[in-house]
Amino acid sequence: MGLAATGAAPSVAAAAAEHVRLRDAVEPDPARRAFYDRLYADFRTLRGDTARSWPLLGELRSRT
Secondary structure, three states: OHHHHHOOOOOHHHHHHHHOOOOOOOOOOHHHHHHHHHHHHHHHHHHHHHHHHHHHHHHHHHOO
């Protein structure tokens, strides 16, 4: 999504086709649920806070 948002890929689908490789699923350890929940909450916060900068990052990419 970041590649598409910054213009480094023409679309999310194109970026996924280029960079995503599917493998067998791995189930998380239920005993670590609270740990995973905290990590995911932190990820969501960081993603929300940085999304506004993606267009600028795309512009910086084209500067020489």
